[in-house]
Amino acid sequence: MKNFSSSRLGVGVLALAGVVAASSAQSPLRPRTQRENPLPGAAHLMAFGSRSPAQSRSATARKLDGALADLARHAYLVRPGQALADLHALNPAARFMQPVGGVPMVAVDTITRGDPQRLKDALVALGLQDPSVYANDVGGWLPVSAIEAAAARAEVHAMRAAMSRTRAGKITSQGDFAQGTSMLRTSYRTLTGSGVTVGILSDSYNCYAVYAASGTPPASGLNGYAPNGFLADAATDAASGDLPASVKVLEEAPCASYGAPYLLPFGDEGRAMLQVVHDVAPGAGLAFHTASVTAADFASGIKALAAAGAKVIADDVGYLDEPFFQDGIVAQAIDAVETQGRVLFRGG
Numbered sequence: 001m002k003n004f005s006s007s008r009l010g011v012g013v014l015a016l017a018g019v020v021a022a023s024s025a026q027s028p029l030r031p032r033t034q035r036e037n038p039l040p041g042a043a044h045l046m047a048f049g050s051r052s053p054a055q056s057r058s059a060t061a062r063k064l065d066g067a068l069a070d071l072a073r074h075a076y077l078v079r080p081g082q083a084l085a086d087l088h089a090l091n092p093a094a095r096f097m098q099p100v101g102g103v104p105m106v107a108v109d110t111i112t113r114g115d116p117q118r119l120k121d122a123l124v125a126l127g128l129q130d131p132s133v134y135a136n137d138v139g140g141w142l143p144v145s146a147i148e149a150a151a152a153r154a155e156v157h158a159m160r161a162a163m164s165r166t167r168a169g170k171i172t173s174q175g176d177f178a179q180g181t182s183m184l185r186t187s188y189r190t191l192t193g194s195g196v197t198v199g200i201l202s203d204s205y206n207c208y209a210v211y212a213a214s215g216t217p218p219a220s221g222l223n224g225y226a227p228n229g230f231l232a233d234a235a236t237d238a239a240s241g242d243l244p245a246s247v248k249v250l251e252e253a254p255c256a257s258y259g260a261p262y263l264l265p266f267g268d269e270g271r272a273m274l275q276v277v278h279d280v281a282p283g284a285g286l287a288f289h290t291a292s293v294t295a296a297d298f299a300s301g302i303k304a305l306a307a308a309g310a311k312v313i314a315d316d317v318g319y320l321d322e323p324f325f326q327d328g329i330v331a332q333a334i335d336a337v338e339t340q341g342r343v344l345f346r347g348g
Contacts, residue, residue, distance in 0.1 A: 063151045063158050072147065087144065088262035093320065094161040095293075097141065097257035105129065105141040107162040109295045112136050112155050119155040126150055130254070132297035137329050139294025162294040163320045166203045166269050176279045193281025199310030200277065201291040201301050202270030202317060205247070207255035209233035211265060214256070218265045225265040234271060242275050248287040250304050251297070266292070269316065277314075285309070291317040299333035302344070306337040313337065316347030 055061040055069040064072065071090050078086040083104040087096045095107040105127075112119040113136065120131050120138045126149055131140040139162060142150060151159055176182045185191055211217040211225055212233065218224040220231065237243040253266045270288050277286060287308050289301035298317065305313050322328045327335065334344045 060148070060152045063156055064147075065158075065160055068147075068159065068161060075144075083144075084259070084262065088259065091161070092262070093163045095163070095263075096144075096259055097254065099257070103127075103143045103145055105143050106147075107139070107294050108142045108147075108150075109137050109139045109160055109162050110150065110156055111158040112138070113157045114155055119153075122153050122155050123150060126153075130293065130297075132294060132300045134296045134299035134303075134329050135332060137296040137299070139296030141293075160321060164203075164292045164295075164298070164317055165320070166267070166292065166317055175276055179280075181280045193284030195283075196281070196311050197285035197287055197309045198274075198277050198281065199287040199289065199305030199308070199313040200270050200273045201289050201298065201305070201313070201315035202273055203292040204253035204255060204266035204268050204290060205249050205270045205274075205288045206234040206268060207253060207258075207266040208268050209235065210255040218260065223264075225267060227267075233268075237271065237275065243271070243278055244286065246285070247274060248285075248308060250287060250289040250308060251301060252288075253290040253292050273314065273316065291315055295319050295322070295329055299329040302330070302333040302337055306340055306342050310342065312343050312345075314345040314347065 055064070061069055061072075074090055077090075084096055084098055087094070087104060087106070096104055098104045110119060110123060116133050116136050116138055120128075120133055123138060123140065123142065124131060126146040127143040128138075128146075129141040131138060133139075136157075147159075150156060208225065208231060212231065220226045220229065232240075232242075234243065234247070238245040255266055258265050270290070274286050274288060277284065287305055287310050289305055291298040291301055298315075298319070302313060302315075319330070322330060334346075337344065
């Protein structure tokens with residue numbers, strides 16, 4: 001890219017997955033010895049990510065993995081007025097947000113062995129926002145106070161926190177020169193990518209514009225957005241020719257709900273990737289879908305880009321709990337679009 005850095009801080013914090021459930025005196029997720037009445041703020045928050053004997057004995061609790069159940073056991077430590085701070089301290093890798101005037105929410109992926117639409121309806125009734133369905137996975141933002149109620153639903157087979165990370169590099173791309181495409185276009189002037197749409201999945205596309213328009217944008221620099229000092233948004237890129245104005249944004253990241261002040265803002269890495277694509281194939285159509293909410297939304301985004309006409313799809317996002325020895329839902333989505341003649345490249 002030119003005046004917009006393709007280097008974005010990758011969200012690669014290796015930590016335990018976590019969701020905090022509502023504090024219930026009879027909850028099997030919490031040892032009885034921890035259900036006394038501690039003074040708010042008097043205890044040190046810790047997360048161990050272990051499976052307790054109580055979890056193994058409970059039909060509800062064993063739907064959660066060890067990290068989720070461990071966080072649920074410590075839910076009573078969350079202090080009034082400090083929910084996001086304490087939730088982040090319990091689990092830095094999970095994605096939390098708190099809508100204005102609302103309750104804290106966590107990004108989750110929930111598995112069912114039955115009808116996923118029925119599971120979606122059940123979770124929406126418990127407060128799930130921005131639901132996505134792919135195969136038997138339903139993802140979205142669930143109130144932390146509804147975690148135990150969700151796990152108790154018969155439709156739920158398993159539940160986990162969604163933990164995405166962007167695989168961003170540290171050097172401005174020189175890909176057009178390195179792979180010889182600049183020379184190829186000189187020799188074959190019709191090879192511009194015309195007639196082909198390229199789809200990108202990453203963290204965000206134009207959150208910079210949202211931050212600038214908020215009136216109170218996050219601090220710029222290493223502890224905020226635009227770590228290299230470039231504050232350009234999509235309109236600026238279109239005006240400079242770094243991107244066309246015709247980019248199809250199928251789904252943007254939840255720009256304002258990135259988990260401030262404990263997580264860095266979304267870095268518009270998707271727009272940076274699209275700039276590189278536009279350099280290499282200036283005639284290609286461009287499309288974007290965020291992949292930084294839940295795995296179900298990521299998988300749905302792959303299919304949505306294919307449905308929007310993308311013949312080539314690339315991403316730089318991974319989830320810490322993607323399976324190694326069998327295909328998860330993201331891999332299944334890739335297989336599904338490849339049978340339609342699409343090509344997908346995963347960033348590493």
